[in-house]
Amino acid sequence: xxxxxxxxxxxxxxxxxxxxxxxxxxxxxxxxxxxxxxxxxxxxxxxxxxxxxxxxxxxxxxxxxxxxxxxxxxxxxxxxxxxxxxxxxxxxxxxxxxxxxxxxxxxxxxxxxxxxxxxxxxxxxxxxxxxxxxxxxxxxxxxxxxxxxxxxxxxxxxxxxxxxxxxxxxxxxxxxxxxxxxxxxxxxxxxxxxxxxxxxxxxxxxxxxxxxxxxxxxxxxxxxxxxxxxxxxxxxxxxxxxxxxxxxxxxxxxxxxxxxxxxxxxxxxxxxxxxxxxxxxxxxxxxxxxxxxxxxxxxxxxxxxxxxxxxxxxxxxxxxxxxxxxxxxxxxxxxxxxxxxxxxxxxxxxxxxxxxxxxxxxxxxxxxxxxxxxxxxxxxxxxxxxxxxxxxxxxxxxx
Amino acid sequence: xxxxxxxxxxxxxxxxxxxxxxxxxxxxxxxxxxxxxxxxxxxxxxxxxxxxxxxxxxxxxxxxxxxxxxxxxxxxxxxxx
Numbered sequence: 102x103x104x105x106x107x108x109x110x111x112x113x114x115x116x117x118x119x120x121x122x123x124x125x126x127x128x129x130x131x132x133x134x135x136x137x138x139x140x141x142x143x144x145x146x147x148x149x150x151x152x153x154x155x156x157x158x159x160x161x162x163x164x165x166x167x168x169x170x171x172x173x174x175x176x177x178x179x180x181x182x183x184x185x186x187x188x189x190x191x192x193x194x195x196x197x198x199x200x201x202x203x204x205x206x207x208x209x210x211x212x213x214x215x216x217x218x219x220x221x222x223x224x225x226x227x228x229x230x231x232x233x234x235x236x237x238x239x240x241x242x243x244x245x246x247x248x249x250x251x252x253x254x255x256x257x258x259x260x261x262x263x264x265x266x267x268x269x270x271x272x273x274x275x276x277x278x279x280x281x282x283x284x285x286x287x288x289x290x291x292x293x294x295x296x297x298x299x300x301x302x303x304x305x306x307x308x309x310x311x312x313x314x315x316x317x318x319x320x321x322x323x324x325x326x327x328x329x330x331x332x333x334x335x336x337x338x339x340x341x342x343x344x345x346x347x348x349x350x351x352x353x354x355x356x357x358x359x360x361x362x363x364x365x366x367x368x369x370x371x372x373x374x375x376x377x378x379x380x381x382x383x384x385x386x387x388x389x390x391x392x393x394x395x396x397x398x399x400x401x402x403x404x405x406x407x408x409x410x411x412x413x414x415x416x417x418x419x420x421x422x423x424x425x426x427x428x429x430x431x432x433x434x435x436x437x438x439x440x441x442x443x444x445x446x447x448x449x450x451x452x453x454x455x456x457x458x459x460x461x462x463x464x465x466x467x468x469x470x471x472x473x474x475x476x477x478x479x480x481x482x483x484x485x486x487x488x489x490x491x492x493x494x495x496x497x498x499x500x
Numbered sequence: 501x502x503x504x505x506x507x508x509x510x511x512x513x514x515x516x517x518x519x520x521x522x523x524x525x526x527x528x529x530x531x532x533x534x535x536x537x538x539x540x541x542x543x544x545x546x547x548x549x550x551x552x553x554x555x556x557x558x559x560x561x562x563x564x565x566x567x568x569x570x571x572x573x574x575x576x577x578x579x580x581x
Contacts, residue, residue, distance in 0.1 A: 153522020
């Protein structure tokens with residue numbers, strides 16, 4: 102199968118606009134959580150779109166389009182993709198899609214009647230709107246669709262994109278995830294599930310953790326057939342070495358307590374990469390700060406990595422930006438790539454009182470250098486685990 | 501629903517709607533075509549809702565195919581109001 106290269110990354114996160122902004126600020130110990138949420142306050146749609154474009158895109162699509170522009174610029178695609186249009190696709194994950202549009206239009210339906218619901222309601226709220234909008238903006242005419250697997254969607258999208266390139270279905274795919282669910286219904290629904298932190302703090306793996314912090318944002322990566330990317334002289338940021346996806350088939354929301362499903366996905370991803378546990382230099386944990394996830398994920402890491410589990414540095418991006426739901430897997434893949442490239446491990450912030458049995462190296466407190474022996478490139482794992490039991494794992498290697 | 505619909509009022513509502521849809525204010529004239537204003541069928545469906553709200557006029561999708569300019573839609577609304 103063909104090798105898959107990452108040639109561009111872009112992100113809009115609660116820490117600001119830009120992929121490097123995310124990693125730099127997280128590494129500096131900044132936390133973008135205020136009032137129990139993590140919104141993208143620095144994102145102004147009108148810096149990116151005309152009024153017409155802005156009103157024709159739900160916020161989740163706007164975040165995706167802005168991230169895509171950054172990623173495509175970095176890949177050198179500002180003037181168009183360097184492939185035949187129908188050989189380039191866009192596969193984008195989201196947990197919920199345009200829920201803001203849905204809620205607004207439900208209000209219209211309730212208050213003004215069915216004849217006043219906006220003609221734009223469907224094209225804005227559909228979960229494939231982000232991928233369709235990126236395709237239309239950048240004239241991508243290959244495989245284009247949305248991926249839906251709750252909080253694993255961003256990673257599942259990257260996995261699908263990777264396979265499409267490996268198998269030759271496309272030469273390049275713009276991929277990632279996007280979410281904008283800081284809306285009244287989504288807030289109430291997650292709160293009703295008792296999944297959200299009542300303390301308003303994200304502190305993964307800490308004994309006091311009491312739920313996740315809802316965030317919003319997007320992450321987009323340009324993936325290309327590595328041989329063609331090299332041939333055109335592109336700067337290769339990383340390689341997607343392996344992917345693994347499984348399902349717990351256990352419970353609507355709770356993970357298997359022993360983390361067996363997540364462990365199987367990690368093992369599958371390493372096998373797909375042709376690597377061993379000993380080759381893993383860093384794990385970007387799903388690390389939601391919920392009691393159940395952080396315990397099950399710790400078990401999964403121990404099962405999948407064996408003797409290596411105790412020695413590998415692990416950190417959670419959600420400690421800085423909360424949980425970006427369907428965007429999390431993509432944003433965290435980007436954070437992983439930058440960790441591996443810059444050899445700076447950003448910490449698990451807020452972790453002060455380790456929980457009993459959660460005894461791995463979660464890099465608490467402050468950043469740490471990633472030590473890699475000379476002549477070798479760093480390898481990392483990014484875990485994404487979603488409601489519904491979805492487990493999606495990426496093995497990434499700095500280029 | 502209003503039936504007191506002078507031409508100025510219709511133009512005002514239509515022009516303001518087109519601006520809301522994203523057309524440049526300076527470009528919106530009676531002679532401007534929807535094509536040049538980048539106003540498409542989704543915008544016209546929304547304009548039809550506004551016309552019904554403001555003037556009690558129904559604009560059907562079969563009507564929309566005949567509408568090429570801003571003046572066309574103003575005249576249609578005026579004729580039916």
